[in-house]
Amino acid sequence: MTEGLGGSGYTTEYQAFARAGRGTPSWLDTIRQCAFQRFQALGFPTTKNEDWHFTSVAPIVEAAYPPRTAPGGDVKPADLAPFTFGASDWPTIVFVNGVFAPALSSLESLPEGVKVYDMASAFRASDSVVERHLSKFAAYELNTFTALNSAFVSDGAVVRIAKEFEVDRPIHILFVSDALAAKTQSNPRTLIVAERHSKATVIESYVATGEASYFTNAVTEVLLEDGANLSHLKIQRESPRAFHVGTIEAEQKRDSHYQSFSFATGAALSRTNIFTTLDGEGAGATLNGLYMLDGEQHCDHQTKIEHAQPNCFSRELYKGVLDGASHGVFNGKVYVDPIAQKTDGKQTNKVLLLSERAQVDTKPQLEIFADDVKCTHGATVGRVDETAAFYMKSRGINKELARRLLTYAFAAEVLETIEIDRVRQDLEQATLQRFTGIEVTSV
Amino acid sequence: MLEIKNLHASAGEKPILRGISLTVNAGEVHAVMGPNGSGKSTLAQVLAGHPAYEVTAGEVWYEGENLLELDPEERAQKGLFMAFQYPVEIPGVSNAYLLRSAYNEIRKSRGEDEVDPIDFLEIMEQKLQLVHMSDDMLQRSVNTGFSGGEKKRNEILQMAVLDPKLAILDETDSGLDIDALRIVAEGVNTMRRPDNATIVVTHYQRLLNYIVPDYVHVLANGRIVKSGGKELALELEARGYEGIGAPAARGNGEPGTGNRAVGQ
Numbered sequence: 001m002t003e004g005l006g007g008s009g010y011t012t013e014y015q016a017f018a019r020a021g022r023g024t025p026s027w028l029d030t031i032r033q034c035a036f037q038r039f040q041a042l043g044f045p046t047t048k049n050e051d052w053h054f055t056s057v058a059p060i061v062e063a064a065y066p067p068r069t070a071p072g073g074d075v076k077p078a079d080l081a082p083f084t085f086g087a088s089d090w091p092t093i094v095f096v097n098g099v100f101a102p103a104l105s106s107l108e109s110l111p112e113g114v115k116v117y118d119m120a121s122a123f124r125a126s127d128s129v130v131e132r133h134l135s136k137f138a139a140y141e142l143n144t145f146t147a148l149n150s151a152f153v154s155d156g157a158v159v160r161i162a163k164e165f166e167v168d169r170p171i172h173i174l175f176v177s178d179a180l181a182a183k184t185q186s187n188p189r190t191l192i193v194a195e196r197h198s199k200a201t202v203i204e205s206y207v208a209t210g211e212a213s214y215f216t217n218a219v220t221e222v223l224l225e226d227g228a229n230l231s232h233l234k235i236q237r238e239s240p241r242a243f244h245v246g247t248i249e250a251e252q253k254r255d256s257h258y259q260s261f262s263f264a265t266g267a268a269l270s271r272t273n274i275f276t277t278l279d280g281e282g283a284g285a286t287l288n289g290l291y292m293l294d295g296e297q298h299c300d301h302q303t304k305i306e307h308a309q310p311n312c313f314s315r316e317l318y319k320g321v322l323d324g325a326s327h328g329v330f331n332g333k334v335y336v337d338p339i340a341q342k343t344d345g346k347q348t349n350k351v352l353l354l355s356e357r358a359q360v361d362t363k364p365q366l367e368i369f370a371d372d373v374k375c376t377h378g379a380t381v382g383r384v385d386e387t388a389a390f391y392m393k394s395r396g397i398n399k400e401l402a403r404r405l406l407t408y409a410f411a412a413e414v415l416e417t418i419e420i421d422r423v424r425q426d427l428e429q430a431t432l433q434r435f436t437g438i439e440v441t442s443v
Numbered sequence: 444m445l446e447i448k449n450l451h452a453s454a455g456e457k458p459i460l461r462g463i464s465l466t467v468n469a470g471e472v473h474a475v476m477g478p479n480g481s482g483k484s485t486l487a488q489v490l491a492g493h494p495a496y497e498v499t500a501g502e503v504w505y506e507g508e509n510l511l512e513l514d515p516e517e518r519a520q521k522g523l524f525m526a527f528q529y530p531v532e533i534p535g536v537s538n539a540y541l542l543r544s545a546y547n548e549i550r551k552s553r554g555e556d557e558v559d560p561i562d563f564l565e566i567m568e569q570k571l572q573l574v575h576m577s578d579d580m581l582q583r584s585v586n587t588g589f590s591g592g593e594k595k596r597n598e599i600l601q602m603a604v605l606d607p608k609l610a611i612l613d614e615t616d617s618g619l620d621i622d623a624l625r626i627v628a629e630g631v632n633t634m635r636r637p638d639n640a641t642i643v644v645t646h647y648q649r650l651l652n653y654i655v656p657d658y659v660h661v662l663a664n665g666r667i668v669k670s671g672g673k674e675l676a677l678e679l680e681a682r683g684y685e686g687i688g689a690p691a692a693r694g695n696g697e698p699g700t701g702n703r704a705v706g707q
Contacts, residue, residue: 386494391531394491395545395601396519396552405544409535409584 010039010148013066017152025126028134028153035140035150042144054329054361055300059269060243065215067152068184071099075178075209080104083174083207083237085422091116092172093157098186098216100155101176113165113198119156119189130158133191137221138249143273145245149187149219156189156218159202163195163225170201170420175216177239182212190220194228194256201231201420206246208239208266218246224256226280231259233423234274238266240295247273254280254309261418262289262318263427264299265434275304278312278340289318290414290427292434293326293358300329307340307370316347319414321407322358329361334375336368343373351381352410354403408432444469444640445490445510445609450501451665452489458499459485461665467609470637474651474676475644477662478684483644484528486662487613490642491525492518505609519545520552522608526598526615532586538597539581542567542604549605570603574630592623599630606634611642616650628653648680661687 014036021032044061045052073096084092093116094104100118107116122130140147157173175188192202206216216238224230238244244267250258262272276285291299305314320328328351336343351360364377384406392402411431418424445467452460459482467473477483489496490503492515503510510518533541539560546566547557558566564581571578574596586594595615602610612631616624631641631654643654651659651673659675660667661684669675669687679687 388531388533390493390515391527391533392541392545393515394519394525394527395541395605396516396548397541397544398516398548399514401544401548402516405536405540406533409533412535 009064010036010067010151014151017067021154024123025131027131028123031135032151032153035135035147038140039144039147039151042142042147044144051302051331054327055269055271055298057269057271060215060245063183063213063215063243065183065185067187068098071096073097073099073101073176073178073180075101075104075176077104079178079209080174080176083176083205084172085426087170087422090169090172092174093118094174094176095155095157095188096176096178097181097184098155098175098188111165111167111169113162114167114171114200115158115160115162116171117158119158119191120154122158123154127158129160129193130191133193133221133223134189135221137223137251138219138247143247145217146219146247149189149217149247152187153189154187156191159190159192161194161198161200161228164197166199167201170203170423172203172205174205174207175218177208177210177212177214177216177242179210179212181208181214183214185215185217188216188218190218192220192222192230192232194222194224194230196225196253197227198225199229201233203233203235203423205235205237206244206266207235207237208242211239211241213241213243213268214239215243216246218244220246220248222248222250222258224250224252224258224283226254226256228253228256229259230257231261231419233261233263233418233420234272235427236262236264236266236270236272238270240266240268240297242267244270244272246271248275249273250276250285252276252278252280252283252285255282256280257284257286259286260288262287262291262301264289264291264301265293265430267299268296269298271300271302273302273304275306277306277308278314279308281309281311283309284313285315286417287314287316287318288414288417290320290411290431291328292321292411292431293328294323295326296324297326298329299326302331302333304333304335305345307334307336307343307345310339310341310343312340313344314346317414317417318349319411320351320360321354321411322351322360323354325355325357327359327361331363331365332377333365334367334377336370336373336375338369340370341372343370343375345373345375347377349379350410352407353381353383354407444506446504448502448504450486450489450503451499452485452496453499454485454496459496459665460489462501463662463665463667465660465667467640467642469608469640471658472635472641472643472654472656474656474659475642475662476646476648476659476676476679479646481662482665483662484613487525487611487642487644490611491515491523516548517552519605520549523611524602524605524607524609525611525613526595526602528614528617530586530589530594530598532584532589534584534587536585537582538585539564539567541585542581542601545601546604566604570600573603573633574600575626576600591618592620595619595623595627596630599627603630603634608639609642610634610639611644613644614646615643616645616647624650625653648676651676663688
């Protein structure tokens with residue numbers, strides 16, 4: 001692979017997109033233009049780039065699926081049932097192939113203090129909150145995929161929680177791709193603003209109703225103001241032939257708590273970036289995740305926690321279950337700035353290999369520039385615990401069920417950290433069925 | 444019920460059992476005693492089918508079948524049960540689930556219908572009383588965060604639920620205080636019937652005050668050096684293993700007493 005692959009290949013698409021987008025606010029035009037220039041200058045990363053060492057994006061570059069912005073999709077409400085956690089009362093904003101689908105969304109009875117709307121409307125209305133925050137947390141200067149998303153940004157979700165509001169019901173942002181997404185690219189953009197002392201749960205799902213090959217290039221920006229508490233789950237269940245690159249960048253003010261969970265089982269090739277900056281004293285971040293792969297799947301998680309202020313904490317637990325000839329990558333960076341004294345950080349990454357052909361590359365990366373901090377990290381890669389398997393077999397449980405139960409139990413440890421019962425149970429059920437084909441209720 | 448003939452087994456290159464012969468009939472309780480490294484826990488684990496041990500010679504017949512040809516789960520399905528010296532912690536799988544799965548696997552292997560969770564809970568209620576455990580134990584992950592005594596009682600609970608023909612207790616008494624020991628012994632005694640049998644592997648005579656054996660066998664260096672009635676245990680108590688010609692195994696670090704590192 002050569003440097004700067006393919007960056008110029010999008011010029012025609014960009015020019016057409018810019019022409020069609022005439023009349024948009026000038027601040028948005030500026031972002032798109034600057035981002036596109038940056039995208040061209042950066043080009044796609046190669047495996048020589050340290051952050052992409054274990055993940056080749058050549059399949060995405062070679063596929064060269066053009067960005068789409070026009071609506072087009074054939075998704076019925078019933079098609080969404082597998083992805084909505086059986087919760088019809090949750091505020092849900094649905095996008096089909098990257099474009100807002102009002103008929104599938106349920107935003108009529110939003111709780112007081114909550115605003116959920118589509119990015120396209122926000123652009124048309126030159127929404128001041130979006131103008132103030134868009135592109136402020138997810139910088140496109142150094143990240144090709146964020147630059148690409150920003151250049152073609154046209155739709156996505158805006159979620160705002162007003163100060164001091166606590167929202168019980170989770171807010172679900174559901175990006176669905178169907179057969180009509182085939183050979184196209186979508187660049188959904190999400191902005192979540194949790195104002196001071198608010199508390200909410202936002203679920204961001206990327207799912208498919210078919211098995212098309214397409215490319216989702218998502219960017220989500222999150223702001224947690226003072227004392228805000230946001231639980232943010234990203235659920236990636238894309239089509240098995242899809243490419244998915246998703247970046248979440250959060251900025252946290254004083255005493256805020258960001259709880260992130262990344263669940264990834266889909267896509268042929270996926271990369272999830274979850275970055276947060278602890279930019280106020282007393283802030284905390286909890287980043288957990290579970291990825292389960294099979295076949296030839298490749299799934300890369302990069303997390304970055306920047307401790308920019310003193311007395312902040314971070315906790316991180318990522319687990320991977322790899323079967324077949326799948327390839328998992330985990331790279332967890334923790335930066336501690338010189339002034340970030342009394343930082344308390346803990347990172348754990350565990351991988352279970354179910355097959356001889358499965359492969360994992362895992363790298364914790366601590367860069368600490370303050371002297372009074374407590375930071376630990378640990379990584380383990382292993383196979384099913386034979387002692388535990390023998391114990392179960394000696395009770396009459398057959399070999400295969402013992403292995404599956406132990407695999408489930410390995411995954412369940414991190415799923416248990418999901419506080420929303422319906423989501424946790426649904427994901428546990430999905431996990432258990434994948435490994436055992438049995439009901440979860442009594443495990 | 445069980446016939447062991449000239450059994451030899453090793454862990455890796457190291458021979459541990461060097462010719463054990465033992466016959467256990469229905470209705471009997473046998474105590475297997477011996478110093479550290481004598482091979483008594485290895486005997487228990489070989490009978491259960493632990494993969495860390497290789498049988499190098501000899502035969503084991505159980506209910507007319509060649510036991511050594513059966514997988515561990517088949518042995519369990521045919522009524523063999525070993526209570527572990529070190530019960531294994533399995534975070535994420537509840538006690539209730541493990542027990543119900545085991546119970547149903549055994550029923551399935553006999554061509555019987557599975558029992559649903561509600562009916563199973565009823566069965567559990569009686570068995571829990573037997574070992575003085577409360578039903579919140581059922582929802583906890585298997586042995587995870589259990590005290591030493593709770594783990595051992597949990598083994599006896601499993602035994603009570605699975606109702607084996609042949610139960611092997613591998614140093615179930617080790618590390619138990621007298622109250623826990625009484626509970627465990629009471630559980631075992633309650634299950635004693637003319638149609639089942641028990642092998643009690645122990646280092647100490649103390650347990651045999653509560654579970655009275657029909658026969659006592661003393662192991663040393665992988666062989667049975669002395670067999671007798673229950674009075675042999677008292678003789679051991681009085682004179683020690685050396686006193687009856689059963690010295691501890693030569694050399695330290697023998698994996699005889701269920702060394703946990705083996706097979707991990």
